[in-house]
Amino acid sequence: MAFIGSVFSPWYAWSGRKRPENHVCINVATYGPxxxxxxxxxxDSALRQSPHSLTVGPSALHWRNGQLIIDIDEISSPPLVSRVRGRMTLTPSAVTGVELPLTPEGSHIWRPFAPTCTIDVDLDAKGWRWIGHGYFDANFGTRALEQDFDYWTWGRxxxxxxxxxxxxxxxxxxSTLSAALRFDTDGTAQSIAIPPKAALPRSLWQVRRETRADYGHTPRQVQNMLDAPFYSRSAVQTCLNGETTTGVHEALDLRRFRSPLLKPMLAVRVPRRAHWSFD
Structure with a gap:
């Protein structure tokens, strides 16, 4: 994930969120052993932008010949401190023009740029090279997430x-938001009838989780991806319209995230590097 105004950064919160360009980052997470x-x-000295590229310090994203090319050169946080380096190439089947306001006044917008992609991952470590199914979206906002939301789940x-x-x-x-969108491989999008909610077991940090599934079906987690006191990301298997599918699921508890006690914990995982030179 690429951030201008790193929404989960304690440093951005402590700054008063007045200068998003001074809190930028590239977030990479790999899973498994x-x-x-x-x-x-x-x-802000690490940020460079153009109509077709975004550079944050040693890492960058570029649109080139219909592909999103992501070059990574980062250092991972404790407990496994090491370099994460390589390239990911995202090839969309189509790019959509869909936007979904998450609040009535539009202070938060979800933008699914390319709901169906092929991704080629070539990172400099054993087991981190593969080609598979991918997805590319973005969120934009003019207010902090915890100012407007208590809780949300998302699934693709x-x-x-x-x-x-x-x-x-x-x-x-x-108030609540409940949205369901189907995307065809040509980028066509349409709202669909929303399947009923179905509970998932709580995460390791006891974050409440739920998703959508056909009547009578019980979804299940097939892989834990990322677990934090306020956030869970996992691979979840569910059934939609009679089709069994495994996708990415997220649950975010903004009530927990609002706690001032959480910010010092996050600072261990989110280090601050205020100065950068491209020379």
């Missing part, structure tokens, strides 16, 4: 037609 996590909060599940995405959120004012 030897998995790494990088999320270095960098200052590949299907024979392309992919299905669910967004469920509880806002701080008590």
């Amino acid at each position: 030897g998995g790494r996590f990088t999320m270095t909060d960098r200052g 599940f590949p299907t024979q037609q392309g992919g299905t995405c669910f967004y469920d959120a509880k806002r701080r004012d008590g």
Whole structure:
């Protein structure tokens, strides 16, 4: 993930979130044995932008010939401190123009740029080279997530037609969001009837989780990806329209994230590097 205004950075929160360009980062997470996590909060001297590229210190994203090329050169956080280096190439089947406001006033926008992609991962470590199914989206906002939301879940599940995405959120004012979108491989998007909610077991940090599934089906986690006191990411198997599918699921508890006690814990995983030179 690439951030301008690193929403999960304690340094950005402590700064008052007044200068998002002074808190930029490239977040990389690999899973399984030897998995790494990088999320270095960098200052504005590390940021370069153009219409087709975003550079944050030693790492960069470029659109080139219809592909998103991501060059990574980061240092992972404790306990496994080491270099994470290599390239990921994302090839969309189509790019959409879809935007979904997550609040009525549009203070938060979800933008699924390329819901169906092929991804080629070539990182400099054993087991970190593969080609598979990918996805590319973005979130934009003018307010902190914890100002407007208490909780949300998101899921993206590949299907024979392309992919299905669910967004469920509880806002701080008590209102809710429930959205279901189906994307075909040509980029066509349409709202669909929302399947019923189905509970998942709580995460290792006891974050509450739920997703969507056909009536009578019980979803299950098939891989734990990332576990934090306020956040869970996992591979989840569910059933949609009679089709069994495994996709990425996220649950985010913003009530926990608002706790001031959490920020010093995050600072261990999110180091601050204020100065950078491209020379």
